[in-house]
Amino acid sequence: MSKVIIMNHPLIQHKIGIMRRKTTSTKEFRDLVSEVAMLICYEATRELPLAEVEIETPLVKTIAHEIEGKKLCIVPILRAGLHMADGILNLIPNAKVGHIGLYRDEKTLEPVEYFCKLPADADEREIFVVDPMLATGGSADAAIALLKKRGITKIHFLCLIAAPEGVKRLTSAHPDVDVYIGALDERLNESGYILPGLGDAGDRIYGTK
Ligand code: PRP
Numbered sequence: 001m002s003k004v005i006i007m008n009h010p011l012i013q014h015k016i017g018i019m020r021r022k023t024t025s026t027k028e029f030r031d032l033v034s035e036v037a038m039l040i041c042y043e044a045t046r047e048l049p050l051a052e053v054e055i056e057t058p059l060v061k062t063i064a065h066e067i068e069g070k071k072l073c074i075v076p077i078l079r080a081g082l083h084m085a086d087g088i089l090n091l092i093p094n095a096k097v098g099h100i101g102l103y104r105d106e107k108t109l110e111p112v113e114y115f116c117k118l119p120a121d122a123d124e125r126e127i128f129v130v131d132p133m134l135a136t137g138g139s140a141d142a143a144i145a146l147l148k149k150r151g152i153t154k155i156h157f158l159c160l161i162a163a164p165e166g167v168k169r170l171t172s173a174h175p176d177v178d179v180y181i182g183a184l185d186e187r188l189n190e191s192g193y194i195l196p197g198l199g200d201a202g203d204r205i206y207g208t209k
């Protein structure tokens, strides 16, 4: 069964509170997307395996730890996931990056795929799929199904804001995927937007509305 981790950290709640305000500027919103992504990533990488290595400090030899294998890959769902990926790359600069392009059909709310490019060795990597919004869950479900079709098995999903409807769909479709959520909101409205939410994440990041 999926682990669902809702971040209760004050810094994350504070920053998401600023993002929700309709007066927050595009620049500030964009910066906050990557900052909050970094903070969620800190928790999502808690169980990465470590290897012991012998090193020398200026004083003595000792055993230090490093992340084993360094086989990580971040997969943003376009467009809005891109800025989450940028934030996470500050913490894990050696990670590879794949891209999945999906948009929600405005009428059916079902995802439409338009792009997929993954590292050749993605199936050997631990994958972090990132998208700020988990609303109906259709986009996350489709992106993860696409990764699984390509033989990828170790998948985590990170988002800033989720609706209960999306969490239910994602964890039912992919019980093997752990889900990390900045804030769990109340519900969806009749147009599939999260309430109270923050509006359209892609439009707020890119200033397209
Ligand atoms: C938004 C968001 C998710 C999707 C979530 O993207 O970034 O990908 O909606 O909704 P769902 O859970 O109901 O599928 P959108 O389709 O607006 O595309 P964009 O990022 O290009 O703006």
Ligand code: URA
Pocket: 133, 135, 192, 193, 194, 195, 197, 198, 199, 200, 201, 202
């Ligand atoms: N996509 C968004 O960007 N915002 C929502 O509230 C729902 C889907």
